[in-house]
Amino acid sequence: MNIFCFGISHQTASLEIRERFAVAHSALPEFLTKLIRVPAIGEVVLLSTCNRTEFYVVSHDAHLAAEPLFEDIFGKVRPGDCQHLFRLSLVQTVRHLFRVASGLESMVVGETEIFGQVKRAYEEAVRLGATGKILNRLFQKAFHVGKLVRSSMAITRGSVSVGSVAVDLAEQIFSHLSECKVMILGAGETSEKTAKCLQARGAQQIFVANRSFERAAILAEQTGSRAIRFNEWAAEFEDLDILISSTSAPHAILTAEKLQPVLRTRRDRPLFIIDLAVPRDVAPDVHHLDGVFVYDLDSLQAIAAQTLQTRKDEAERCEEVILKQVDEFQLWMVRNCAATLGSTQSEVLRFE
Amino acid sequence: MHLDFLATLLVGPDRIWVGAASTCFILAFVYSGFALASGWPLAARNTLILIGLGFTALTTFLFVRGHAIGRCPITNYFELLVFMAWSMVLIYFGIGSTYRMSLLGAFTAPVASIILVSALSLPDRSIAPIKTAVDPWLEAHTSFSIVACGAFALACVAGGMYLFQERQLKTLKPGSIFFRLPPITALTVANSRLLWVGFALLTVGLSTGFFVKAEVDWRKVAWSIIVWSVYGGILFARLRRRMAARWIATFSIIAFSLLLGIFWGIRFISESSSVQG
Numbered sequence: 001m002n003i004f005c006f007g008i009s010h011q012t013a014s015l016e017i018r019e020r021f022a023v024a025h026s027a028l029p030e031f032l033t034k035l036i037r038v039p040a041i042g043e044v045v046l047l048s049t050c051n052r053t054e055f056y057v058v059s060h061d062a063h064l065a066a067e068p069l070f071e072d073i074f075g076k077v078r079p080g081d082c083q084h085l086f087r088l089s090l091v092q093t094v095r096h097l098f099r100v101a102s103g104l105e106s107m108v109v110g111e112t113e114i115f116g117q118v119k120r121a122y123e124e125a126v127r128l129g130a131t132g133k134i135l136n137r138l139f140q141k142a143f144h145v146g147k148l149v150r151s152s153m154a155i156t157r158g159s160v161s162v163g164s165v166a167v168d169l170a171e172q173i174f175s176h177l178s179e180c181k182v183m184i185l186g187a188g189e190t191s192e193k194t195a196k197c198l199q200a201r202g203a204q205q206i207f208v209a210n211r212s213f214e215r216a217a218i219l220a221e222q223t224g225s226r227a228i229r230f231n232e233w234a235a236e237f238e239d240l241d242i243l244i245s246s247t248s249a250p251h252a253i254l255t256a257e258k259l260q261p262v263l264r265t266r267r268d269r270p271l272f273i274i275d276l277a278v279p280r281d282v283a284p285d286v287h288h289l290d291g292v293f294v295y296d297l298d299s300l301q302a303i304a305a306q307t308l309q310t311r312k313d314e315a316e317r318c319e320e321v322i323l324k325q326v327d328e329f330q331l332w333m334v335r336n337c338a339a340t341l342g343s344t345q346s347e348v349l350r351f352e
Numbered sequence: 353m354h355l356d357f358l359a360t361l362l363v364g365p366d367r368i369w370v371g372a373a374s375t376c377f378i379l380a381f382v383y384s385g386f387a388l389a390s391g392w393p394l395a396a397r398n399t400l401i402l403i404g405l406g407f408t409a410l411t412t413f414l415f416v417r418g419h420a421i422g423r424c425p426i427t428n429y430f431e432l433l434v435f436m437a438w439s440m441v442l443i444y445f446g447i448g449s450t451y452r453m454s455l456l457g458a459f460t461a462p463v464a465s466i467i468l469v470s471a472l473s474l475p476d477r478s479i480a481p482i483k484t485a486v487d488p489w490l491e492a493h494t495s496f497s498i499v500a501c502g503a504f505a506l507a508c509v510a511g512g513m514y515l516f517q518e519r520q521l522k523t524l525k526p527g528s529i530f531f532r533l534p535p536i537t538a539l540t541v542a543n544s545r546l547l548w549v550g551f552a553l554l555t556v557g558l559s560t561g562f563f564v565k566a567e568v569d570w571r572k573v574a575w576s577i578i579v580w581s582v583y584g585g586i587l588f589a590r591l592r593r594r595m596a597a598r599w600i601a602t603f604s605i606i607a608f609s610l611l612l613g614i615f616w617g618i619r620f621i622s623e624s625s626s627v628q629g
Contacts, residue, residue, distance in 0.1 A: 158531070
């Protein structure tokens with residue numbers, strides 16, 4: 001028996017090519033049934049996400065190739081597509097799956113969604129009876145490795161997008177976002193995303209102010225918030241906690257001079273300002289006021305970049321953990337599957 | 353009878369319990385410091401366990417010493433400092449799970465260690481029952497005042513944490529430690545709550561002092577009123593929203609430093625007077 005991984009991923013192909021091989025979750029049973037019917041395949045798990053489509057296969061055929069398999073499943077493969085497909089042999093497959101489950105193969109290193117996607121793909125294969133002794137063991141081990149890496153390394157720590165960094169900071173200032181009053185000034189795309197991030201973490205009182213009231217009303221409807229007239233935004237400041245500003249004003253619309261009188265009425269309540277506008281809506285001197293914290297695009301992006309770098313550094317440490325787990329799996333294979341592996345594979349395992 | 357047996361069992365050089373407590377607090381500090389510096393996930397429970405062990409050791413000391421001298425063990429500066437550290441940890445445990453399970457423990461441990469190591473550097477009396485009659489007003493006065501000091505010490509810790517968090521936010525480059533400390537609004541609430549608890553206890557402590565049947569040391573009275581007024585002033589400013597949270601935190605630290613300074617100052621003056629006498 002041989003273990004292979006055939007696939008296409010964000011590392012080998014662009015989205016334009018990947019989308020032709022994507023399999024919706026609802027279509028998984030149909031595709032898995034097709035795969036099980038391939039005579040050379042003994043066990044199979046099909047993993048399909050927006051970044052990858054991969055078949056984890058146990059086969060008696062040592063020469064099983066990617067191209068004919070993809071043709072069997074997806075129909076005719078275009079000539080140029082073959083160069084984007086990959087085929088991994090036993091040890092490479094084990095290492096690859098452990099890296100995928102740990103988030104190390106993801107586009108955003110350390111993202112956690114992939115763990116659930118691998119789990120769902122495996123469960124679907126189990127439900128259809130497409131797995132056996134080897135893939136069951138391999139995937140259980142992969143889940144163990146994924147959990148181990150996430151719990152003992154800083155691979156998932158921190159946020160890597162502007163919106164989620166802003167939300168993390170807001171949570172470190174206010175504890176509970178459900179009690180915060182949030183105002184969106186200027187209904188741009190980034191402020192909309194940030195507002196949705198805040199909402200996802202519990203923010204309930206959201207106001208939208210925009211020069212075009214209609215646009216404010218549309219965004220308010222989308223986010224389940226309330227639209228207010230643009231000339232009324234300053235009046236809402238007294239009990240405001242978070243301001244997300246992204247107007248297209250050519251100069252700063254909020255200065256320390258304007259803000260100081262309002263701050264006197266709200267002494268010990270911090271004010272968090274997320275300035276996403278270019279040029280900036282908030283004058284730099286506002287950040288120097290007591291209890292006011294202004295984060296612009298540059299500062300949020302710098303934090304996101306720092307987090308990403310930390311995750312990449314941590315990924316090297318994770319590699320050591322993964323290699324140790326690959327060794328353990330190899331040992332299990334030699335002890336339990338030597339008879340079915342055949343002498344060549346066993347020798348390869350021992351050698352590796 | 354049972355208490356006598358227990359005290360006999362635990363007796364010996366009772367200062368060893370203070371040493372054990374200091375070791376636990378230092379270990380808690382080193383453990384959390386290492387975890388923070390290395391980015392290793394911090395199990396707040398481990399810090400809590402170490403602080404709990406230290407608190408148990410201090411309670412044992414106070415019990416053994418109290419039993420030996422036949423009164424509340426606050427009869428010299430060594431005992432006063434131990435009682436202060438014990439009060440601080442007691443209030444740390446009583447402050448509420450939100451703050452207790454956060455890194456407040458990591459910051460409480462070094463302050464408790466410093467107080468205990470300072471206490472151990474002081475001369476101690478021989479353990480023998482004190483023959484003079486116990487004045488309950490004096491014991492109430494001293495113990496309430498010292499427990500108030502424990503609350504103020506913890507307010508100082510919360511204030512320090514607030515300033516650290518605020519500084520991180522102002523630099524626009526908050527590090528990983530920032531995301532592992534409590535949010536600044538939670539620290540403002542904790543700081544304020546501790547100041548109120550300390551102030552209420554100090555007020556009770558000073559009030560009971562008026563009933564003590566002993567010669568009045570006017571220097572102590574004057575300094576006590578100054579400390580009470582400083583904390584009262586901070587709380588008044590907070591109540592009237594005259595001061596930003598950053599200044600409340602800063603003054604919590606200044607006021608506690610003043611309190612410790614007065615404590616050591618009075619001790620120094622008392623010792624100088626006794627030497628001259």
